[in-house]
Amino acid sequence: MVTLTREADRVRELVDRHLDELLAREMGRLDFLDEPDRETVRSFLVDFVTGGGKRLRPSFVYWGHRAAGGSEGDLDAVLSAGCAVELLHACALLLDDVMDEAPTRRGRAAAHLRLAERHRELGWSGGSRRFGESAATLLGMLAFTWADAALLAGRRRLAEAMEVFTQLRVEIIAGQYLDIASAARGPGDRRQAVLISTYKSGKYTVERPLHLGHAIAGGDPALRAVLSAYALPVGEAFQLRDDVLGVFGDPARTGKPAGADLIQGKRTYLLAVARERSGACGRGLLDGVRDEAGAEAARELIVATGALEEVERRIAALVDRASEALAGAAVPPDAEAALLDLAASAARRSA
Numbered sequence: 001m002v003t004l005t006r007e008a009d010r011v012r013e014l015v016d017r018h019l020d021e022l023l024a025r026e027m028g029r030l031d032f033l034d035e036p037d038r039e040t041v042r043s044f045l046v047d048f049v050t051g052g053g054k055r056l057r058p059s060f061v062y063w064g065h066r067a068a069g070g071s072e073g074d075l076d077a078v079l080s081a082g083c084a085v086e087l088l089h090a091c092a093l094l095l096d097d098v099m100d101e102a103p104t105r106r107g108r109a110a111a112h113l114r115l116a117e118r119h120r121e122l123g124w125s126g127g128s129r130r131f132g133e134s135a136a137t138l139l140g141m142l143a144f145t146w147a148d149a150a151l152l153a154g155r156r157r158l159a160e161a162m163e164v165f166t167q168l169r170v171e172i173i174a175g176q177y178l179d180i181a182s183a184a185r186g187p188g189d190r191r192q193a194v195l196i197s198t199y200k201s202g203k204y205t206v207e208r209p210l211h212l213g214h215a216i217a218g219g220d221p222a223l224r225a226v227l228s229a230y231a232l233p234v235g236e237a238f239q240l241r242d243d244v245l246g247v248f249g250d251p252a253r254t255g256k257p258a259g260a261d262l263i264q265g266k267r268t269y270l271l272a273v274a275r276e277r278s279g280a281c282g283r284g285l286l287d288g289v290r291d292e293a294g295a296e297a298a299r300e301l302i303v304a305t306g307a308l309e310e311v312e313r314r315i316a317a318l319v320d321r322a323s324e325a326l327a328g329a330a331v332p333p334d335a336e337a338a339l340l341d342l343a344a345s346a347a348r349r350s351a
Contacts, residue, residue, distance in 0.1 A: 007338065008059065015058040018079040019050060019086065022153070026146050040118075044111050045139045049090045052106045054349075057089055057209045058082025059342060064210035064227060067335040068219025077156030081212045084165060087147035088204070092172060094140035098133050099180060100264050107255040112136035160215040168208035175199030182267045187287060190276075193269040194236065201242065202235025206346070220330075229325035230339060233318035237347040240315050243268040244308065245350070247299060253351040259295030262286075270302065270311050277305035319347045 023046050030038055061082040065074060096102070097110040104110055109117075116132025124131070151165055152158070178196045182188050188196075210227045245254050246261030247270060261268060265287070275283050282301050289298050302308050322343045326336050 007334075008341075011059055011062050012055045014075075014079055015055050015062075015082050015086065016050070019083050022080075022083050022146070022150050023049065026149060040115075040135070041139065041142070044115060044136070045090070045094075045143060048094075048111065049087065049143070053086065053089070055082075055086065056342070056346065057085040057205055059338075060206055060209035060231075061085060061213040063335050063338045063342065064213025065217045066213070067210070067227065067331045067339065068214040068217035068223055069332065070213065070217030070219070074156050074216055077154030077161075077216050078213060080150050080154030081161055081165075081216060082209075084147040084150040085168070085204075085209050085212065087143045087150055088169065088172070091140040091143040091147065092176070092204075094136050094143065096176070098136050098140075099176070102256070102260070102264075104251075104256055107252075110136075111139065154216070156216050157218055160218075161212055164208055164211045164215050168204050168212070171199050171208070172204040175201070175203075179267070183265050187275055187283070188267045188272060190269055190272045193267055193272045196267065197236060197239035197243075197269065198232070201239040202232065205238055206235040207231035223330060226325060226329045226331070230322045230343070233321040233325075234343045234346055237315045237318040237322075237343070240269055240311055240318070241347055241349060243270045244311060247271075247295075247302065248308070250350070255351070259289070259292060259299065262289040262295045262298050263291070265289075269314075270307060273310055274298075274302045274305050274307035277307055315347050319343050 027038070027041070027046065030041060033041070058079075059082075062078055065078045070078065093105060094111055097105055098112050102110045103113065108114075112132040112135070114132070115135045116128040119126075119128040119131040147165075151161060154161065175196060175198070179200050182192060182196055207228055210231050211224060214224050214227060243261065243266075246256070246266065246268070247259060249256070249258065251258050257263075261271075271286060275286055278286065278301060282305070285294070285301060286298050289295050323340055326339060329336070331339075
Protein backbone atom coordinates (compact mmCIF):
# COMPACT_ATOMS: atom_id res chain seq x y z
CA MET A 1 0.00 0.00 0.00
CA VAL A 2 2.87 2.38 0.79
CA THR A 3 4.34 1.69 -2.65
CA LEU A 4 0.98 2.39 -4.30
CA THR A 5 0.61 5.63 -2.34
CA ARG A 6 4.06 6.74 -3.45
CA GLU A 7 3.26 5.90 -7.06
CA ALA A 8 -0.04 7.81 -6.85
CA ASP A 9 1.82 10.81 -5.45
CA ARG A 10 4.38 10.55 -8.25
CA VAL A 11 1.69 10.49 -10.93
CA ARG A 12 0.00 13.53 -9.42
CA GLU A 13 3.29 15.41 -9.22
CA LEU A 14 4.04 14.60 -12.87
CA VAL A 15 0.57 15.76 -13.95
CA ASP A 16 0.82 18.96 -11.89
CA ARG A 17 4.19 19.80 -13.41
CA HIS A 18 2.86 19.14 -16.90
CA LEU A 19 -0.19 21.30 -16.20
CA ASP A 20 1.99 24.17 -14.99
CA GLU A 21 4.03 24.07 -18.18
CA LEU A 22 0.98 23.78 -20.41
CA LEU A 23 -0.91 26.62 -18.73
CA ALA A 24 2.11 28.92 -18.86
CA ARG A 25 2.39 28.21 -22.57
CA GLU A 26 -1.30 28.78 -23.21
CA MET A 27 -1.32 32.02 -21.22
CA GLY A 28 1.27 33.24 -23.72
CA ARG A 29 -1.44 33.16 -26.39
CA LEU A 30 -3.32 35.83 -24.43
CA ASP A 31 -0.71 38.57 -24.72
CA PHE A 32 -3.25 40.72 -26.57
CA LEU A 33 -5.27 41.10 -23.34
CA ASP A 34 -4.57 43.90 -20.90
CA GLU A 35 -2.98 42.82 -17.64
CA PRO A 36 -6.22 43.10 -15.57
CA ASP A 37 -7.97 40.75 -17.99
CA ARG A 38 -5.02 38.33 -18.02
CA GLU A 39 -5.18 38.40 -14.23
CA THR A 40 -8.84 37.42 -14.41
CA VAL A 41 -7.91 34.36 -16.48
CA ARG A 42 -5.11 33.50 -14.05
CA SER A 43 -7.26 33.93 -10.95
CA PHE A 44 -10.44 32.27 -12.14
CA LEU A 45 -9.17 29.55 -14.47
CA VAL A 46 -5.45 28.84 -14.06
CA ASP A 47 -5.59 28.95 -10.28
CA PHE A 48 -8.79 26.89 -10.32
CA VAL A 49 -7.11 24.15 -12.36
CA THR A 50 -3.84 24.11 -10.43
CA GLY A 51 -5.19 24.81 -6.95
CA GLY A 52 -7.54 21.89 -6.39
CA GLY A 53 -8.77 18.52 -7.53
CA LYS A 54 -7.60 14.98 -6.86
CA ARG A 55 -6.24 14.33 -10.39
CA LEU A 56 -8.33 11.18 -10.45
CA ARG A 57 -9.01 11.28 -14.19
CA PRO A 58 -5.36 11.77 -15.22
CA SER A 59 -4.54 8.84 -12.92
CA PHE A 60 -6.91 6.63 -14.87
CA VAL A 61 -5.26 7.79 -18.13
CA TYR A 62 -1.87 6.84 -16.73
CA TRP A 63 -2.96 3.42 -15.45
CA GLY A 64 -4.94 2.67 -18.60
CA HIS A 65 -1.68 3.13 -20.46
CA ARG A 66 0.23 0.94 -18.02
CA ALA A 67 -2.49 -1.72 -18.09
CA ALA A 68 -2.14 -1.86 -21.87
CA GLY A 69 1.61 -2.41 -21.58
CA GLY A 70 2.54 1.11 -22.66
CA SER A 71 6.19 2.12 -22.63
CA GLU A 72 7.84 4.83 -20.55
CA GLY A 73 8.69 6.54 -23.83
CA ASP A 74 5.00 7.50 -24.14
CA LEU A 75 5.01 9.35 -20.81
CA ASP A 76 4.85 12.84 -22.31
CA ALA A 77 1.83 11.86 -24.43
CA VAL A 78 0.15 10.19 -21.45
CA LEU A 79 0.63 13.25 -19.25
CA SER A 80 -0.61 15.52 -22.03
CA ALA A 81 -3.75 13.39 -22.34
CA GLY A 82 -4.20 13.47 -18.56
CA CYS A 83 -3.98 17.26 -18.64
CA ALA A 84 -6.56 17.34 -21.43
CA VAL A 85 -9.04 15.40 -19.31
CA GLU A 86 -8.31 17.57 -16.27
CA LEU A 87 -8.94 20.75 -18.26
CA LEU A 88 -12.19 19.33 -19.60
CA HIS A 89 -13.14 18.57 -15.99
CA ALA A 90 -12.48 22.21 -15.08
CA CYS A 91 -14.71 23.28 -17.95
CA ALA A 92 -17.46 20.96 -16.74
CA LEU A 93 -17.29 22.27 -13.17
CA LEU A 94 -17.42 25.93 -14.21
CA LEU A 95 -20.41 25.34 -16.48
CA ASP A 96 -22.12 23.03 -14.01
CA ASP A 97 -21.99 25.72 -11.32
CA VAL A 98 -23.60 28.24 -13.68
CA MET A 99 -26.35 25.81 -14.68
CA ASP A 100 -27.02 24.75 -11.08
CA GLU A 101 -26.71 28.31 -9.73
CA ALA A 102 -24.31 26.74 -7.22
CA PRO A 103 -23.20 29.04 -4.40
CA THR A 104 -19.84 27.41 -3.68
CA ARG A 105 -17.12 25.24 -5.20
CA ARG A 106 -14.11 23.86 -3.33
CA GLY A 107 -14.95 25.76 -0.18
CA ARG A 108 -15.36 29.25 -1.64
CA ALA A 109 -17.89 31.19 -3.67
CA ALA A 110 -18.38 29.74 -7.16
CA ALA A 111 -16.52 31.49 -9.99
CA HIS A 112 -19.61 33.06 -11.55
CA LEU A 113 -20.52 34.67 -8.22
CA ARG A 114 -17.01 36.00 -7.60
CA LEU A 115 -16.88 37.38 -11.14
CA ALA A 116 -20.23 39.08 -10.56
CA GLU A 117 -18.88 40.59 -7.35
CA ARG A 118 -15.83 41.92 -9.20
CA HIS A 119 -18.17 43.53 -11.73
CA ARG A 120 -20.02 45.29 -8.91
CA GLU A 121 -16.84 46.39 -7.15
CA LEU A 122 -15.47 47.96 -10.34
CA GLY A 123 -18.72 49.78 -11.01
CA TRP A 124 -19.04 48.42 -14.54
CA SER A 125 -22.23 48.90 -16.51
CA GLY A 126 -24.79 46.19 -17.14
CA GLY A 127 -26.03 43.41 -14.89
CA SER A 128 -23.47 41.90 -12.53
CA ARG A 129 -25.11 38.48 -12.46
CA ARG A 130 -25.26 38.31 -16.25
CA PHE A 131 -21.59 39.30 -16.48
CA GLY A 132 -20.51 36.73 -13.89
CA GLU A 133 -22.33 33.87 -15.60
CA SER A 134 -21.16 34.91 -19.06
CA ALA A 135 -17.53 35.31 -17.98
CA ALA A 136 -17.52 31.94 -16.18
CA THR A 137 -19.00 30.30 -19.28
CA LEU A 138 -16.29 31.81 -21.48
CA LEU A 139 -13.57 30.65 -19.09
CA GLY A 140 -15.07 27.18 -19.29
CA MET A 141 -14.88 27.37 -23.08
CA LEU A 142 -11.25 28.46 -22.82
CA ALA A 143 -10.53 25.39 -20.65
CA PHE A 144 -12.28 23.26 -23.28
CA THR A 145 -9.99 24.75 -25.95
CA TRP A 146 -6.88 24.29 -23.84
CA ALA A 147 -7.85 20.63 -23.42
CA ASP A 148 -7.49 20.22 -27.19
CA ALA A 149 -4.13 21.98 -27.08
CA ALA A 150 -2.97 19.60 -24.35
CA LEU A 151 -3.96 16.49 -26.28
CA LEU A 152 -2.40 17.77 -29.50
CA ALA A 153 0.89 18.38 -27.69
CA GLY A 154 1.22 14.64 -26.97
CA ARG A 155 1.26 13.51 -30.62
CA ARG A 156 1.56 9.81 -29.78
CA ARG A 157 -1.14 7.86 -31.68
CA LEU A 158 -2.99 11.13 -31.94
CA ALA A 159 -5.81 9.98 -34.23
CA GLU A 160 -6.75 7.14 -31.88
CA ALA A 161 -6.49 9.39 -28.82
CA MET A 162 -8.60 12.12 -30.43
CA GLU A 163 -11.31 9.60 -31.29
CA VAL A 164 -11.58 8.58 -27.62
CA PHE A 165 -11.44 12.17 -26.42
CA THR A 166 -14.17 13.22 -28.83
CA GLN A 167 -16.41 10.42 -27.58
CA LEU A 168 -15.68 11.48 -24.01
CA ARG A 169 -16.79 15.04 -24.74
CA VAL A 170 -19.92 13.97 -26.57
CA GLU A 171 -20.92 11.81 -23.61
CA ILE A 172 -20.32 14.38 -20.91
CA ILE A 173 -22.22 17.11 -22.78
CA ALA A 174 -25.16 14.85 -23.63
CA GLY A 175 -25.12 13.46 -20.08
CA GLN A 176 -25.31 16.97 -18.64
CA TYR A 177 -28.25 17.68 -20.92
CA LEU A 178 -29.96 14.52 -19.67
CA ASP A 179 -29.44 15.80 -16.13
CA ILE A 180 -31.06 19.20 -16.63
CA ALA A 181 -33.83 17.81 -18.83
CA SER A 182 -34.64 15.16 -16.23
CA ALA A 183 -34.81 17.78 -13.47
CA ALA A 184 -37.17 19.85 -15.61
CA ARG A 185 -39.45 16.91 -16.39
CA GLY A 186 -39.86 15.90 -12.77
CA PRO A 187 -39.01 12.84 -10.66
CA GLY A 188 -37.51 9.87 -12.50
CA ASP A 189 -36.82 6.25 -11.67
CA ARG A 190 -33.64 4.28 -10.90
CA ARG A 191 -33.03 3.37 -14.54
CA GLN A 192 -33.02 7.02 -15.56
CA ALA A 193 -30.79 7.96 -12.62
CA VAL A 194 -28.23 5.31 -13.63
CA LEU A 195 -28.30 6.48 -17.25
CA ILE A 196 -27.67 10.09 -16.23
CA SER A 197 -24.88 9.22 -13.80
CA THR A 198 -23.20 6.95 -16.36
CA TYR A 199 -23.00 9.61 -19.04
CA LYS A 200 -22.74 12.75 -16.92
CA SER A 201 -19.97 11.43 -14.71
CA GLY A 202 -19.05 7.74 -14.79
CA LYS A 203 -17.77 7.39 -18.32
CA TYR A 204 -15.72 10.58 -18.37
CA THR A 205 -14.31 9.94 -14.91
CA VAL A 206 -13.16 6.35 -15.40
CA GLU A 207 -13.89 4.52 -18.65
CA ARG A 208 -12.83 7.04 -21.29
CA PRO A 209 -9.66 8.14 -19.42
CA LEU A 210 -8.67 4.46 -19.27
CA HIS A 211 -9.43 4.11 -22.98
CA LEU A 212 -7.35 7.21 -23.66
CA GLY A 213 -4.28 5.69 -22.00
CA HIS A 214 -5.00 2.38 -23.75
CA ALA A 215 -5.17 4.16 -27.15
CA ILE A 216 -1.83 5.90 -26.62
CA ALA A 217 -0.28 2.53 -25.75
CA GLY A 218 -1.77 0.90 -28.85
CA GLY A 219 -3.37 -1.67 -26.58
CA ASP A 220 -5.07 -4.93 -27.47
CA PRO A 221 -8.81 -4.41 -28.30
CA ALA A 222 -9.70 -7.32 -26.01
CA LEU A 223 -8.09 -5.49 -23.09
CA ARG A 224 -10.16 -2.39 -23.85
CA ALA A 225 -13.27 -4.50 -23.20
CA VAL A 226 -11.78 -5.64 -19.87
CA LEU A 227 -11.09 -2.03 -18.92
CA SER A 228 -14.72 -1.16 -19.69
CA ALA A 229 -15.96 -4.06 -17.56
CA TYR A 230 -13.90 -2.64 -14.69
CA ALA A 231 -14.62 1.02 -15.39
CA LEU A 232 -18.40 1.09 -15.71
CA PRO A 233 -19.11 -0.22 -12.20
CA VAL A 234 -16.35 2.01 -10.76
CA GLY A 235 -17.82 5.03 -12.55
CA GLU A 236 -21.27 4.25 -11.18
CA ALA A 237 -19.89 3.73 -7.67
CA PHE A 238 -18.06 7.07 -7.95
CA GLN A 239 -21.28 8.86 -8.87
CA LEU A 240 -23.31 7.09 -6.19
CA ARG A 241 -20.75 8.22 -3.61
CA ASP A 242 -21.07 11.73 -5.03
CA ASP A 243 -24.85 11.47 -4.62
CA VAL A 244 -24.47 10.44 -0.98
CA LEU A 245 -22.03 13.29 -0.33
CA GLY A 246 -24.40 15.73 -2.04
CA VAL A 247 -26.96 14.93 0.67
CA PHE A 248 -24.94 13.87 3.72
CA GLY A 249 -21.43 15.25 3.05
CA ASP A 250 -19.53 17.55 5.36
CA PRO A 251 -19.31 20.98 3.65
CA ALA A 252 -15.85 21.50 5.15
CA ARG A 253 -14.64 18.51 3.14
CA THR A 254 -16.84 18.60 0.03
CA GLY A 255 -16.58 22.37 -0.49
CA LYS A 256 -20.31 22.46 -1.23
CA PRO A 257 -23.34 23.22 0.98
CA ALA A 258 -24.88 20.24 2.78
CA GLY A 259 -27.99 19.03 1.02
CA ALA A 260 -27.20 20.91 -2.19
CA ASP A 261 -28.56 18.08 -4.36
CA LEU A 262 -31.85 18.12 -2.44
CA ILE A 263 -32.34 21.85 -2.79
CA GLN A 264 -31.39 21.78 -6.49
CA GLY A 265 -33.81 18.91 -7.15
CA LYS A 266 -31.18 16.53 -8.54
CA ARG A 267 -32.63 13.26 -9.84
CA THR A 268 -30.15 10.87 -8.31
CA TYR A 269 -30.29 7.13 -7.69
CA LEU A 270 -30.35 7.75 -3.93
CA LEU A 271 -33.43 9.94 -4.21
CA ALA A 272 -35.10 7.58 -6.69
CA VAL A 273 -34.80 4.74 -4.15
CA ALA A 274 -36.06 6.97 -1.34
CA ARG A 275 -39.07 8.03 -3.43
CA GLU A 276 -39.91 4.41 -4.23
CA ARG A 277 -39.89 3.56 -0.53
CA SER A 278 -41.91 6.60 0.57
CA GLY A 279 -45.61 7.30 0.58
CA ALA A 280 -47.18 10.32 -1.10
CA CYS A 281 -46.34 12.53 1.86
CA GLY A 282 -42.71 11.44 1.84
CA ARG A 283 -42.40 11.96 -1.90
CA GLY A 284 -43.80 15.44 -1.48
CA LEU A 285 -41.21 16.16 1.19
CA LEU A 286 -38.35 14.94 -1.04
CA ASP A 287 -39.59 16.92 -4.03
CA GLY A 288 -40.22 20.12 -2.11
CA VAL A 289 -36.91 20.85 -0.37
CA ARG A 290 -36.23 24.59 -0.41
CA ASP A 291 -33.94 25.23 2.56
CA GLU A 292 -31.74 23.53 5.14
CA ALA A 293 -34.69 22.67 7.38
CA GLY A 294 -36.32 20.83 4.48
CA ALA A 295 -33.00 19.17 3.62
CA GLU A 296 -32.62 17.88 7.18
CA ALA A 297 -36.12 16.40 7.13
CA ALA A 298 -35.34 14.78 3.77
CA ARG A 299 -32.09 13.30 5.13
CA GLU A 300 -33.99 11.73 8.03
CA LEU A 301 -36.52 10.24 5.63
CA ILE A 302 -33.79 8.85 3.33
CA VAL A 303 -32.21 7.06 6.30
CA ALA A 304 -35.54 5.85 7.68
CA THR A 305 -36.60 4.32 4.36
CA GLY A 306 -33.35 2.36 4.12
CA ALA A 307 -32.43 4.11 0.86
CA LEU A 308 -29.02 5.17 2.15
CA GLU A 309 -28.24 1.62 3.30
CA GLU A 310 -29.30 0.22 -0.07
CA VAL A 311 -27.06 2.63 -1.96
CA GLU A 312 -24.11 1.78 0.29
CA ARG A 313 -24.66 -1.92 -0.48
CA ARG A 314 -24.81 -1.15 -4.19
CA ILE A 315 -21.54 0.80 -4.03
CA ALA A 316 -19.80 -2.14 -2.35
CA ALA A 317 -21.23 -4.57 -4.92
CA LEU A 318 -20.07 -2.38 -7.80
CA VAL A 319 -16.51 -2.27 -6.45
CA ASP A 320 -16.58 -6.07 -6.13
CA ARG A 321 -17.77 -6.36 -9.74
CA ALA A 322 -14.94 -4.13 -10.91
CA SER A 323 -12.40 -6.26 -9.04
CA GLU A 324 -13.81 -9.42 -10.61
CA ALA A 325 -13.44 -7.87 -14.09
CA LEU A 326 -9.68 -7.58 -13.57
CA ALA A 327 -9.21 -11.06 -12.10
CA GLY A 328 -7.22 -13.16 -14.52
CA ALA A 329 -6.92 -10.37 -17.09
CA ALA A 330 -3.65 -9.79 -18.92
CA VAL A 331 -2.82 -6.68 -16.89
CA PRO A 332 0.60 -6.00 -15.34
CA PRO A 333 0.49 -6.56 -11.56
CA ASP A 334 1.34 -2.95 -10.68
CA ALA A 335 -1.46 -1.66 -12.92
CA GLU A 336 -3.97 -4.13 -11.49
CA ALA A 337 -3.06 -3.16 -7.93
CA ALA A 338 -3.32 0.54 -8.75
CA LEU A 339 -6.71 0.12 -10.45
CA LEU A 340 -8.07 -1.82 -7.48
CA ASP A 341 -6.83 0.92 -5.16
CA LEU A 342 -8.39 3.63 -7.33
CA ALA A 343 -11.72 1.78 -7.33
CA ALA A 344 -11.74 1.65 -3.54
CA SER A 345 -10.70 5.30 -3.26
CA ALA A 346 -13.38 6.48 -5.71
CA ALA A 347 -16.09 4.62 -3.82
CA ARG A 348 -15.05 5.48 -0.26
CA ARG A 349 -13.98 9.10 -0.58
CA SER A 350 -15.40 11.79 1.71
CA ALA A 351 -14.89 14.77 -0.61
